[in-house]
Amino acid sequence: MNVTPHIARNTAKRRSAVDGRTTRHPGYAASQRIRKRIEEGFGWGKEFGLLRRIRVRGRKRVDMAFAFSAAACNLVRLPKLLAEPAVA
Numbered sequence: 001m002n003v004t005p006h007i008a009r010n011t012a013k014r015r016s017a018v019d020g021r022t023t024r025h026p027g028y029a030a031s032q033r034i035r036k037r038i039e040e041g042f043g044w045g046k047e048f049g050l051l052r053r054i055r056v057r058g059r060k061r062v063d064m065a066f067a068f069s070a071a072a073c074n075l076v077r078l079p080k081l082l083a084e085p086a087v088a
Contacts, residue, residue, distance in 0.1 A: 008032065044076070045069040
């Protein structure tokens with residue numbers, strides 16, 4: 001299907017299971033940039049959105065807490081997204 005996996009390559013001192021055949025494609029680099037943007041929201045939720053240790057029980061309440069955290073994350077990002085670009 002010509003799809004590049006959304007997995008990260010281990011760039012530490014160990015060997016990575018993802019070899020050059022996967023990472024050489026431009027789609028892999030694009031998927032890593034998009035993946036970082038998506039993961040930032042989950043990181044924000046754990047750091048500031050009270051999702052690291054959930055304080056409610058039940059699926060509906062956890063879903064509501066997650067949606068509330070995601071909305072708060074978007075509200076924090078909103079001023080930066082709406083700012084006019086600086087003219088060089």
